[in-house]
Amino acid sequence: MNVTTEQAIVPETEEPQAADLFDKFAPLIQERDNLLATGVRDPFAIVMDEVKSPTEAVIDGKDTILLGTYNYMGMTFDPDVIAAGKEALEKFGAGTTGSRVLNGTYQGHKACEEALKDFYGMDHAMVFSTGYQANLGIVSTLAGKGDYVILDADSHASIYDGCFLGNADIVRFRHNNAENLEKRLAKLPPGAGKLVVLEGVYSMLGDIAPLDVMVPIAKKYGAMILVDEAHSMGFFGEHGRGVAEAQGVLDQVDFIIGTFSKSVGTVGGFCVSNHPKTDFLRLVCRPYTFTASLPPSVVATATTSIRKLMHAGNKRAHLWENSKRLHQGLRDLGFTLATDEPESAILAVLLPDQEKAVRMWQALLELGLYVNMARPPATPAGVYLLRCSLCAEHSAEQVEQILGMFEAAGKATGSIPQ
Numbered sequence: 001m002n003v004t005t006e007q008a009i010v011p012e013t014e015e016p017q018a019a020d021l022f023d024k025f026a027p028l029i030q031e032r033d034n035l036l037a038t039g040v041r042d043p044f045a046i047v048m049d050e051v052k053s054p055t056e057a058v059i060d061g062k063d064t065i066l067l068g069t070y071n072y073m074g075m076t077f078d079p080d081v082i083a084a085g086k087e088a089l090e091k092f093g094a095g096t097t098g099s100r101v102l103n104g105t106y107q108g109h110k111a112c113e114e115a116l117k118d119f120y121g122m123d124h125a126m127v128f129s130t131g132y133q134a135n136l137g138i139v140s141t142l143a144g145k146g147d148y149v150i151l152d153a154d155s156h157a158s159i160y161d162g163c164f165l166g167n168a169d170i171v172r173f174r175h176n177n178a179e180n181l182e183k184r185l186a187k188l189p190p191g192a193g194k195l196v197v198l199e200g201v202y203s204m205l206g207d208i209a210p211l212d213v214m215v216p217i218a219k220k221y222g223a224m225i226l227v228d229e230a231h232s233m234g235f236f237g238e239h240g241r242g243v244a245e246a247q248g249v250l251d252q253v254d255f256i257i258g259t260f261s262k263s264v265g266t267v268g269g270f271c272v273s274n275h276p277k278t279d280f281l282r283l284v285c286r287p288y289t290f291t292a293s294l295p296p297s298v299v300a301t302a303t304t305s306i307r308k309l310m311h312a313g314n315k316r317a318h319l320w321e322n323s324k325r326l327h328q329g330l331r332d333l334g335f336t337l338a339t340d341e342p343e344s345a346i347l348a349v350l351l352p353d354q355e356k357a358v359r360m361w362q363a364l365l366e367l368g369l370y371v372n373m374a375r376p377p378a379t380p381a382g383v384y385l386l387r388c389s390l391c392a393e394h395s396a397e398q399v400e401q402i403l404g405m406f407e408a409a410g411k412a413t414g415s416i417p418q
Contacts, residue, residue: 134269198211204379211227329399
C-alpha cells in the first residue's frame with residue numbers, strides 16, 4: 001500500500017481521557033481497603049436487625065447493648081410518643097409532598113412549633129426537616145457575602161456548610177478558647193455583620209462550651225449569637241433547655257438551633273428565637289423553602305416528646321448518674337478519656353491510632369456492645385476514639401455490664417494493661 005508523506009507524518013490523535021471524579025478520594029479509599037484487608041469489620045456499615053428498646057438491639061443475630069445512638073432521653077419507645085405517631089399517620093397519611101411555604105404545613109407542624117416555644121419560653125419557632133438543614137438554613141440566611149461567621153474550629157459540618165452556602169467570610173477561633181474568640185472579634189470591622197456560632201456540647205469529645213464567658217464577649221463586639229444545642233437539649237439546665245440555660249445566658253442568645261434526632265427521639269430540626277423578625281426567615285431560607293416538610297406522624301411524635309421532656313427531671317438526674325459512673329469506671333480501668341470529668345452524656349475514649357480503635361470497637365461489638373468509632377475529619381487531626389453516648393434508660397446494671405465489656409475488650413486488644 002502506498003503511503004503519502006503527509007499521511008506518514010501526521011500522528012493519530014487520541015481522545016483525551018476523562019477524569020475520574022473519584023480520584024480525589026484515592027488515598028482514603030486505599031486506607032479503607034488496607035484496613036478491611038486485615039480482617040476487621042467496617043465500623044460504618046453496621047445494620048440493626050431489630051431494635052428492642054432505647055438501649056438494646058439485635059446485630060448479626062446477637063443481643064447488643066446500644067451505647068452509640070444519641071438517644072439521650074430514651075424517648076424512641078415511649079408509649080405516648082408512639083401512639084401520637086400512629087394516630088397522625090392514620091389521620092393525615094404518610095407524607096405532605098410539599099414544602100412548608102406551599103402545601104407542606106399541617107396543623108401538626110404548627111403544634112410542634114408551639115411546643116418548642118413553650119419548651120424554650122421563646123416567641124418564635126421554625127421546624128426544619130433535619131437538624132442539618134436547620135443549621136444550613138439559618139446560618140446561610142443570616143450571614144451572606146460581606147458578613148462574618150465567627151465559629152469554633154471544631155464546629156459541626158452543617159455549620160461550616162451554612163457558611164459556604166451563604167458565602168460569608170469564615171473566622172475560626174481555637175476550640176473553646178474565649179480569649180482567642182475575643183482576639184478574632186477585635187480584628188473585624190466594627191460595622192460589619194457578625195454572627196458568632198457556638199455549640200453547647202461538642203459531639204465528638206463530649207465537652208461543653210463556656211457560654212457564660214463567650215456570649216458576653218460576642219455581645220461586646222456587636223455580634224448576633226447562635227448556639228447549637230443538639231447534644232444538650234433535654235438534660236442540661238433546670239428545664240432541659242441546654243447549656244445556655246444551665247450557664248444562665250439563654251436570654252442573651254439570639255438563636256437556638258436543635259434537632260429532634262437526639263433527645264427528642266425522632267427526626268427533624270428547629271430554630272427558636274425571640275428576635276421579632278424571625279418569621280420572615282420562612283420566606284428567604286432556602287433549606288426551609290425548597291424542601292418537603294416532615295411527615296405528620298414525625299411532627300406528632302416530636303410534639304409529644306417535647307412536651308414530656310418539660311417534666312423529665314428524674315430522667316435527667318439518672319442520665320447524669322450514668323455518665324458519672326461510666327466515666328469514673330473507664331478511667332479506673334486505665335482508659336484515657338477526652339475530658340477529665342464527665343461533662344455530658346457523651347464519653348470519648350481516646351485510642352492511639354485507627355487500627356487500635358477499630359480493633360477495640362470490633363472486640364466490644366463481638367462482646368455485645370455497640371459504640372461509635374470516630375476518626376478524622378469528624379475528629380480533630382490525629383484523634384481516634386470510641387464515642388459512647390449514654391441514655392437515661394440505661395439501667396445501673398447495664399452500666400456495670402458495659403464496664404465489664406470494656407475491661408475484657410481492652411485487655412484482649414492491649415488497650416489497657418492485663
